[in-house]
Amino acid sequence: MRIALISFLVLSMTACVSTDPYTGEQKASNTAKGAGIGAVTGAVIGALTSSKGDRDKGILTGAAAGAAIGGGVGFYMDKQEAKLRQRLQGSGVQVRRDGDNLHLIMPGNITFETAQYNIRSQFYPVLGSVSDVLKEFDKTAITVSGHTDSTGASDYNQTLSENRASSVKGYLVQKGIPSGRIHSVGYGKRRPIASNNNASGREQNRRVELKLEPIQ
Incomplete structure (x- = not known):
């Protein structure tokens, strides 16, 4: 029985090993990591709550239940990430994974004209692809954040970032995403991801991001 338990835990950690298509x-995918952590946690709980004679059975039952719970969110976000990477390849939008959260980083130069907050018509198909995936994965909360570089007055940059985030939210709602799933916010120049001391860095800082979080 204990050999079976060890085999189960090993499989939980290794079954979902995948190959990064870019590197x-x-x-190990987040599904595997979550399942492994859940299995170990469930096994411990099963051991503590079972009688002496049923301890091995309790450990296996707890491990199985924990793996199913722990792997569920990771599996859901793994599928969503794969679909987004497929749909956004070559679009200029970066997909970044942070635990069970996804970040879509949309450079300002492909999303908006300079100093404008109306979405460029050329970018509509890209946002349309994003909205299609978000409609399919409807257990995801969305935060749209607008960002600028440090050039210009702070008040102007703050307003521009808010308006750009609001424009993206409005488009997603127009495409059928419930507004209750989406929160928009502008950060102006307060959250740079690169140096504002050179043109390349400032270009990176002018962006809109979508943070996708699983609804627990």
């Missing part, structure tokens, strides 16, 4: 590197 070729093999890595």
Whole structure:
């Protein structure tokens, strides 16, 4: 029985190893990580709550239940990430994973004209692809944040960032995403991701981001 338990835990950690299509590197998906952590936690709980004679059975039952719970959110976000990467490849939008959260980083130069907050017509198909995926994965909360570089007055940058985030939210709602799932916010120049001391850095800082979080 204990050999079976060890085999179960190992499989929980390794069954979902995947290959990153961009680097070729093999890595455990968040599904596998979550399932492994859940399995270990469930096994401990099963051991503590079972009688002496049923301890092995309790450990296996707890491990199985924990793996199912722990892997569920990770599996959901793994599928959403894969779909977004497929749909957004070559679009200029960066997809970044942070635990069970996803970040879509949309450079300002492909999203808006300079100093404007109306979405460029050329960018509509890209946002349309994003909205299609978000409609399919409807257990995801969305935060749209607008960001600027440090050039210009702070008040102007703050208003521009808010308006750009609001424009993206409005488009997603227009495409059928319930407004209750979306929160928009502008940060102006307060959250740079690169140096504002050179043109390249400022270009990176002018962006809109979508943070996608699983609704627990």
